[in-house]
Amino acid sequence: xxxxxxxxxxxxxxxxxxWRLNNLYWIENKYGDVVLFKPxxxxxxxxxxxxxxxxxxxxxxxxxxxxxxxLGLDCCVFNDHFSAGLIADTLDNAKNLLDRIKxxxxxxxxxxxxxxxxxxxxxxxxxxxxxxxxxxxxxxRSTTKQFLHISEYGKICAKDxxxxxxVKSGALNTLAPRQLGFIxxxxxxxxxxxxxxxxxxxxxxxxGNEPTxxxxxxxxxxxxxxxxxxxxxxxxxxxxxxxxxxxLEAEHGIVLDNEQKWxxxxxxxxxxxxxxxxYPSTPEEAFKAAKDGAYFAKQMRALRQLKRIGSFAPDxxxxxxxxxxxxxxxxxxxxxxQQIAGRHRFVGFxxxxxxxxxxxIDWLNKWSVMNGCVFGTHYGPHDVDHKKQGExxxxxxDIAARLGFRFEVVERSLNKNQSIxxxxxxxxxxxxxEEACSAGIKxxxxxxxxxxxxxxxxxxxxxxxxxxxxxDAFMTFADGYEPPRDDMAAPMIPEYGTIA
Numbered sequence: 001x002x003x004x005x006x007x008x009x010x011x012x013x014x015x016x017x018x019w020r021l022n023n024l025y026w027i028e029n030k031y032g033d034v035v036l037f038k039p040x041x042x043x044x045x046x047x048x049x050x051x052x053x054x055x056x057x058x059x060x061x062x063x064x065x066x067x068x069x070x071l072g073l074d075c076c077v078f079n080d081h082f083s084a085g086l087i088a089d090t091l092d093n094a095k096n097l098l099d100r101i102k103x104x105x106x107x108x109x110x111x112x113x114x115x116x117x118x119x120x121x122x123x124x125x126x127x128x129x130x131x132x133x134x135x136x137x138x139x140x141r142s143t144t145k146q147f148l149h150i151s152e153y154g155k156i157c158a159k160d161x162x163x164x165x166x167v168k169s170g171a172l173n174t175l176a177p178r179q180l181g182f183i184x185x186x187x188x189x190x191x192x193x194x195x196x197x198x199x200x201x202x203x204x205x206x207x208g209n210e211p212t213x214x215x216x217x218x219x220x221x222x223x224x225x226x227x228x229x230x231x232x233x234x235x236x237x238x239x240x241x242x243x244x245x246x247x248l249e250a251e252h253g254i255v256l257d258n259e260q261k262w263x264x265x266x267x268x269x270x271x272x273x274x275x276x277x278x279y280p281s282t283p284e285e286a287f288k289a290a291k292d293g294a295y296f297a298k299q300m301r302a303l304r305q306l307k308r309i310g311s312f313a314p315d316x317x318x319x320x321x322x323x324x325x326x327x328x329x330x331x332x333x334x335x336x337x338q339q340i341a342g343r344h345r346f347v348g349f350x351x352x353x354x355x356x357x358x359x360x361i362d363w364l365n366k367w368s369v370m371n372g373c374v375f376g377t378h379y380g381p382h383d384v385d386h387k388k389q390g391e392x393x394x395x396x397x398d399i400a401a402r403l404g405f406r407f408e409v410v411e412r413s414l415n416k417n418q419s420i421x422x423x424x425x426x427x428x429x430x431x432x433x434e435e436a437c438s439a440g441i442k443x444x445x446x447x448x449x450x451x452x453x454x455x456x457x458x459x460x461x462x463x464x465x466x467x468x469x470x471x472d473a474f475m476t477f478a479d480g481y482e483p484p485r486d487d488m489a490a491p492m493i494p495e496y497g498t499i500a
Contacts, residue, residue: 010111017074021047025070026107027100030061037104042221043067051217055201056184057286059223059279066100068149068182073101075147075180076132077108077116084147086136087171089155094136095123097151101134102126139163141170146179148172154185157192158291159451161465168193178213187277189291191446191467202283220286222254223264223279230259237265240305248281273301293448293458295420295471299427300445308431309441314347315340319376321481322364324407325473326383326396327353331466332360333473335440336367339483344430347371349440351470357396361405379480380407381472410480416462422478423471443470 013019025037039047042062046054056064072084088094105118105126120127127133138156140148150156150167157164175181185194201218204211211217223229237245245261248254256264268275277289288304291297303309314320318338325333332355336348348371350363368375384397384407397407413419432441447467449458462468 014078014112017078018047020074020078021070024108024112025073025104027066027070027104030063037066037070039067041227042225046219046221049217049219050180051211052178052213053181053211053216054183054219055197055216056182056219056221057187057198057280057283058184058219058221059226059229060186062221062226064184064221065097065149065151068184069097069101070104071180072134072147072149073104076128076134077105077112077130079130079132079146081131082147083132083143083145084134085140085145085149085171085174086134087139087148087150087156087167088136089138089152089159091138093151094138097149098124098126098134098136139166139171140174141166143174144176145174146176148175148180149182150184152185153183154188154192154194155292157194158188158293158448161192161463164193183216187280187286187289189289189294189297189446190287190442191291195287198283198287218283220283222281224254224256224260224281229263229267229279230257231263231266232259233262234258235262235265237261238268241265241268252282254281273298276301291446291448293451294445295447295449295462296423296427296444299424300441303427303430303432309434310431311435312345312347312431312433314338314371314373314433315345316372318373320347320368320373321376322378323473323477323481324378324380324384325469325476326381327469329353331469333440333469334360334364335437335473335477337477337481342429344426344477346430346432346437346440348433349437349470351439357400357405358403361400361403378405378407379410379476381410381476382412385409408480410476413475413479417460419475419479420462420471423474426478440470443467444474447471 013023022038023036026034027037029035040063043064046056046064046067058064069086072086076082076084086094086097088097102118102121105113115129116132117129118126119129124137125133125135148171150171153164153167156167172181183194183197187198188194197216198218201211201216202220204215205218241264245256248256264279267279271278274289276285280286280289289301300309314336315338318340321337321339323335323337325331327333331351331353334348334350335346336350338345338347348367350360352359364375367373380397384400385395397409400407434441443466447470448463448465450461450463452459462471
């Protein structure tokens with residue numbers, strides 16, 4: 001049977017991508033209704049600001065995955081020999097992306113499907129009669145792509161760093177130069193390739209520069225940019241949320257109307273600690289949110305909300321204690337701590353590797369001179385007392401003692417989970433100088449469980465990824481430190497309150 005004749009009017013319309021994206025594609029919306037796809041305000045903004053490589057940090061349910069899927073299908077149908085690749089955080093989610101594309105294709109006008117038929121369709125691939133194809137998976141290392149979409153890359157980086165590395169070295173290298181690439185995700189902590197790429201792209205934007213062909217353009221879409229995130233039903237706004245709105249206006253110039261404020265207050269009551277991650281107001285807020293699977297996420301987030309991560313300079317009148325995790329081939333970590341008014345103040349952090357004990361003692365001595373402080377007790381982990389092989393068979397504790405530096409040994413806990421729980425218990429009593437401890441804070445926020453990809457859940461076992469050394473040094477504090485008796489009765493600082 002011959003293909004249906006096409007009018008000049010249809011040919012002219014179908015040649016216009018903007019017209020096609022507003023008139024050809026049917027989708028299931030977030031309410032489960034089958035509707036004609038029309039880009040909303042934020043989706044049109046992305047289309048207007050497209051670059052070759054696009055990094056999208058966004059709030060949930062704003063429809064960017066749908067837009068990118070429709071755009072990928074459009075490119076395949078209206079271009080011959082066009083290859084698109086789609087990557088998701090799980091294989092089931094990747095298959096779902098392909099199902100959504102198939103749904104939209106099957107509702108295209110008959111004339112289009114007759115000219116560009118679907119010649120192959122399985123769970124991971126669709127091929128068309130014009131030589132174009134769409135492939136999905138959790139990573140891709142196949143033929144060159146002209147279109148690549150990586151969905152929820154933040155989750156991939158957080159759950160499975162090895163697979164994130166495979167995506168980075170494999171899938172991203174399948175994209176041909178000056179073709180369309182999209183990385184879109186909600187944030188998952190300040191760690192991994194999605195965070196690194198976001199910071200690099202944001203730095204280009206903040207400097208007022210245009211990204212090159214090989215650089216990502218940063219797109220951020222906050223919850224308040226979505227016109228559906230509002231309610232006409234008045235909601236009582238708690239005092240802390242009112243303060244938050246005032247800070248958004250004063251610090252970022254973000255002015256919200258009542259309907260937006262009511263919606264946000266209602267959503268906070270529902271989402272709780274996940275609000276920063278799922279519905280961020282600023283890029284910085286998105287990455288300060290608690291990361292899934294992180295052991296101390298809730299406690300560190302609470303400290304940020306209570307302003308206990310901020311400016312906390314060392315007090316020269318108070319001795320400084322140190323807490324260590326020792327490494328030779330991997331990192332040695334030192335936390336610097338003071339007990340002040342019933343709180344644990346962390347005023348310094350140091351990390352290095354491949355150095356002998358004399359290097360760390362020298363760094364501490366220089367730090368004490370620069371800050372006008374004296375040291376109290378130095379707490380080392382159990383292996384500080386292990387004898388090294390050799391003629392003299394000295395331990396690190398012995399060597400340090402010869403240098404006038406004495407360690408108090410903290411015995412290793414037989415149960416790692418008990419040490420982790422002790423850290424969780426003591427963190428609400430802590431405060432961190434953000435500038436001096438920035439690297440340590442980042443490690444603490446990203447100390448995570450291992451992800452079991454087969455079972456699709458977190459293992460009850462820490463991941464060995466470099467963050468664990470800092471957490472182990474903090475466990476030296478939680479397991480071994482006892483406050484001086486005369487300080488134990490000191491009053492708590494009243495304006496901070498307590499953490500539930």
